[in-house]
Amino acid sequence: MDVARTEENIRLPDEVAQEVAEGRLQTEQMVLNVGPQHPATHGVFRLLATIDGEVLVDAEPVIGYMHRGYEKLVEARDYRQITNLVSRMDWLSGINNEMPLALAVETLMELEVPPRAQYLRVVLLEMNRILNHLMFFASFAAELGAITPTFYAFREREDIQAAMEMATGGRMHFGYMRPGGLKEDVPKGFFDQALFGVRQVMDRIDDYYNLIIGNEIYKQRTIGVGVLDKELAYNYGVSGPIARGSNIDFDVRKDEPYLAYADFDFEVPVGLNGDCFDRFWVLLHEVYESARIVEQAIEGMPSGPILGKVPRVIQAPEGEVYVRCENPLGELGMYLVSDGDRRPYRLKIRTPSYNNVSVLPVVLRNTFVSDMIAILGSFFFVLGDIDR
């Protein structure tokens, strides 16, 4: 083979050269199917990506592989049963899912929730938030090629998970909330275990921060990648850490304090540019803030009953109300229409991941294929939460 480099052997074929000269050289678009079983999708999620060379021209998420029809199922179940059903929507934050349902029923029935129940709820909600965030801390790093954070995150998760298990008996689906309070009081030793778990996370979160945020490769892969514009976020109803990454100071716990959140001192971390870096930065900082809330709530834990004066049969009176909570992934809202029965007449469930993911086609447009996984990972979604 002739390896001498001459003008002749590096020249383009004539017809191609002519196309280039006339500006007619066209690239061909192709459709790349990502999923539905791709590991970066946290469930069964399919992305139809139209690519032109290295550039994503268009991306259409295909959802619905896990659609279970909750909004229909709840109409044939009473509120006790629905608590356990909605717990399974976002499997990483079970107890958070149960919260708006209990709040909606309490609002319609005008139930009084004892202070101890409110504080205990906050403890459990925030511990669940830490569990969820540590999970995404692990998975986002893993998607960018760093496997070590997974082991750290799961080590820390375990102690908090153990505390949750002591109280509720469950590790994922808790079924612990009741309209009017909680199923039962926490067992002896729960507070020690919970404090041990969250203090451990507080001690170590700085190390994780330095391990990932300071890493040059990590910065290169995330800064300026997948920018979500502020107005776009509002327009699609994007909430939670994703919205806060886009410089939106929006947190239901601060804006419309429910339960006892007004009693605690915590910050709402807000990013600057709305890129992958900022979203993950917000997520990591929220772990610390949640741990602070748990500490404060346990220190100020009131004594007393954990269930208010609740009738034996929960029957929400006629009326309708929209109630929302700050879930780990964003605003989880429930629009409850009741006609006075023991079942909801209609329960619209507005899940955070649904709105957050619906903005993906716009964010992914004109990004590089190599950034796609980083962007998908930084949107922190759970498929069960989208499909319901």
Place this chain on the structure above:
Amino acid sequence: MPVTERVVGQQALDRVTAELGSLVGDARVNFDQIDVTCTPGNLVEVVAKLREAAGIEARFFTFLSAVDRTAFGGEERPDTERGTPLEVLVHLYSPDHATHINIHVPVDQADPRCPSITSVFGGALWAERECAEMFGIDFTDHPNLTNLYLPEDFEGNPLRKAFKLPTRMVKPWPGAKDPEEAAGGGRG
């Protein structure tokens, strides 16, 4: 920016009615949130105004769905106070003022149509597709009104009250016997 000026209850109602005037019919306060009723023809203008109006700025698209009230209270109700039992429901939120606005849009039950609000809120793209397949509502001028969840050949609109859950037809609702006998069998 967190909530700069909290506008809820009667104050929010005053601002909304002053802004919308005759575009909306009934307007009231419900648990500190605003409930307004408007016709399908006015919907796009109403959401656009609520988004832009100074002092309201409901820029956050919370959700769009529908409610079928035909079996409300356990009896067949061809008419409700809003005229027709089927309504599109849009919820907007103002991040600056913490104002919640529920927009009820009664649509014809036999031939439900509603203009798409995707030109104002991009978040409605999926919500309207879901609402269309679940309730059989035609969102005119939606750019791509295909099924979001259901297979293309699925028959019926699952969230309409006329669509019965097969399990509830073969087996009565277990809750009716527990904890004590209650009137009424399965619904939905």
